[in-house]
Amino acid sequence: MTEEEKYLFDLKGFLVLRDVVDADTIARANSAIDSHFDQIETHERQFEGGSQALASEVRQKWCDEMVTWGKPHGEPFRELMVQPLIKPYLAELLGSGYRIARQPRLIIMDRGCAGHYMHGGQVDRQGFEYTYRAKFGHIYCSHLLVEFPLADEGPGQGGLALIPGGHKANYPIPQSLRDYEAYQDEIVEVEVKAGDAVIFAEITIHGTMVWNGEHQRRTLLYGYNPGYQGGEEPLLKASYPEYVQDMTEEQRTMLRPPV
Amino acid sequence: MNDDEKFFFDLKGFLVLRNVLSDDTIARCNEAIDRHAETFFETDRRLEGESKTLGGSARQKWMEGMLEWERPWCEPFRELLVHERIAPLLAELVGSPRLDHGPLLIAMDKGDGGHALHGGAVERQDFSQTYDFKYGKMSCGLTTVEFQLADERPGDGGLAIVPGSHKSHFPTPRGVALYEELQEHVKEIHTEAGDAIIFTEAVTHGTLVWQGGHQRRSLIYKYNTGSQAHAAGYHRSEYPEYARDMTEKQRALFRPTGR
Numbered sequence: 168m169t170e171e172e173k174y175l176f177d178l179k180g181f182l183v184l185r186d187v188v189d190a191d192t193i194a195r196a197n198s199a200i201d202s203h204f205d206q207i208e209t210h211e212r213q214f215e216g217g218s219q220a221l222a223s224e225v226r227q228k229w230c231d232e233m234v235t236w237g238k239p240h241g242e243p244f245r246e247l248m249v250q251p252l253i254k255p256y257l258a259e260l261l262g263s264g265y266r267i268a269r270q271p272r273l274i275i276m277d278r279g280c281a282g283h284y285m286h287g288g289q290v291d292r293q294g295f296e297y298t299y300r301a302k303f304g305h306i307y308c309s310h311l312l313v314e315f316p317l318a319d320e321g322p323g324q325g326g327l328a329l330i331p332g333g334h335k336a337n338y339p340i341p342q343s344l345r346d347y348e349a350y351q352d353e354i355v356e357v358e359v360k361a362g363d364a365v366i367f368a369e370i371t372i373h374g375t376m377v378w379n380g381e382h383q384r385r386t387l388l389y390g391y392n393p394g395y396q397g398g399e400e401p402l403l404k405a406s407y408p409e410y411v412q413d414m415t416e417e418q419r420t421m422l423r424p425p426v
Numbered sequence: 427m428n429d430d431e432k433f434f435f436d437l438k439g440f441l442v443l444r445n446v447l448s449d450d451t452i453a454r455c456n457e458a459i460d461r462h463a464e465t466f467f468e469t470d471r472r473l474e475g476e477s478k479t480l481g482g483s484a485r486q487k488w489m490e491g492m493l494e495w496e497r498p499w500c501e502p503f504r505e506l507l508v509h510e511r512i513a514p515l516l517a518e519l520v521g522s523p524r525l526d527h528g529p530l531l532i533a534m535d536k537g538d539g540g541h542a543l544h545g546g547a548v549e550r551q552d553f554s555q556t557y558d559f560k561y562g563k564m565s566c567g568l569t570t571v572e573f574q575l576a577d578e579r580p581g582d583g584g585l586a587i588v589p590g591s592h593k594s595h596f597p598t599p600r601g602v603a604l605y606e607e608l609q610e611h612v613k614e615i616h617t618e619a620g621d622a623i624i625f626t627e628a629v630t631h632g633t634l635v636w637q638g639g640h641q642r643r644s645l646i647y648k649y650n651t652g653s654q655a656h657a658a659g660y661h662r663s664e665y666p667e668y669a670r671d672m673t674e675k676q677r678a679l680f681r682p683t684g685r
Contacts, residue, residue: 266683394681395552395655396654403665405664407660407662423661
């Protein structure tokens with residue numbers, strides 16, 4: 168990670184990297200998704216919240232199971248966990264020993280699909296599990312996201328949107344901005360092509376615009392954490408030695424794994 | 427945690443709490459320790475580092491594993507996992523706490539060596555060990571509760587802290603870390619059996635050579651936020667089935683938290 172990239176990441180809370188993933192990997196990932204498409208379900212959650220600007224009857228489809236697909240369909244998604252061009256950024260921003268925070272996520276949006284309200288910022292994200300700080304010349308992040316688009320996004324098609332500097336915002340997000348109903352000029356609709364990558368901290372204020380592209384939006388979202396932080400979902404099955412099972416529930420709770 | 431306690435914890439990085447343990451708890455802990463005296467061990471590390479003032483005629487004696495002891499010996503140590511006087515402080519400082527590691531008993535006889543001072547905001551930057559203050563609220567990573575099972579009177583040595591160093595913006599001077607210079611800035615903490623000290627790992631702290639005629643016994647519990655682990659923890663972790671046929675580098679991203 169160059170000094171200029173560190174400057175820009177600290178300044179804006181995200182970086183767009185061009186031509187990170189080769190065409191073969193993109194093709195294999197898309198082919199695997201096509202093969203499993205009937206297993207990918209429409210997400211029930213209304214990600215637009217109360218926003219009129221981001222609402223639609225067309226819902227996003229999510230899938231978190233790609234790395235479980237085995238060979239050959241799981242392979243491209245597993246390879247992207249350790250993408251060689253991304254690793255130096257993870258090491259710099261999370262420290263050595265970084266780990267995956269949750270199973271990689273696929274987000275699919277068809278034309279007209281509803282967006283996701285803007286979220287993040289220092290006020291919304293005060294815990295260490297979703298934070299950002301730069302101190303004594305070092306950047307510290309938790310829950311760092313890497314988005315690999317499997318299809319082109321933009322311009323004007325919607326999709327990933329970020330507020331530069333939102334990872335350092337010290338005041339609550341105005342509701343109209345959260346809903347994308349005012350201050351739209353402050354929001355950057357990220358223009359990327361399949362094969363690019365976007366690195367951003369979960370705390371960077373971000374969301375998703377209504378998808379206006381003719382083609383299907385497909386994007387992969389990989390979340391990483393420092394080695395000392397658990398993830399959103401425990402990926403490892405935890406068990407306890409017998410002496411812990413003999414404790415009171417309150418005592419046992421103190422010995423739980425980090426999540 | 428009342429407003430005075432918040433003020434002084436933020437100011438100094440630690441609080442001394444009086445009469446936390448009942449005489450009965452102290453007695454049960456000490457008897458259980460006496461019953462397991464054969465499990466005392468000496469750490470291989472030179473805890474005093476290169477210090478000319480902290481080396482002793484003998485080494486500290488440590489004891490672990492108290493939570494695993496058979497009943498009734500384990501019981502007082504389990505009870506201290508969740509203590510009514512400590513729990514509100516942990517809730518304020520770390521949110522929903524989990525035991526990161528401990529309990530560790532440190533026993534020191536007259537002349538036993540100390541521990542070089544460690545910590546400091548420059549040295550403890552990552553979220554797992556840091557001290558932070560934002561929007562009127564403190565946030566700590568690794569947070570230590572030290573229960574005293576024996577008195578530590580003026581001149582005895584034992585726990586020493588550099589008040590305010592959890593917010594220092596400059597590295598700890600070597601002479602301070604080794605307790606060879608500027609000793610007037612290092613505070614020897616005076617307590618009686620039953621008292622407790624709660625401090626952030628980010629405050630510079632260490633142990634002075636023990637000069638007391640009686641054996642020092644300090645019982646240490648280290649807590650962290652619910653999402654963070656500095657140590658390996660008390661659970662066993664099992665990889666999900668689908669991760670077994672991943673490459674070693676891919677599987678490494680699923681590694682358990684902690685070191």
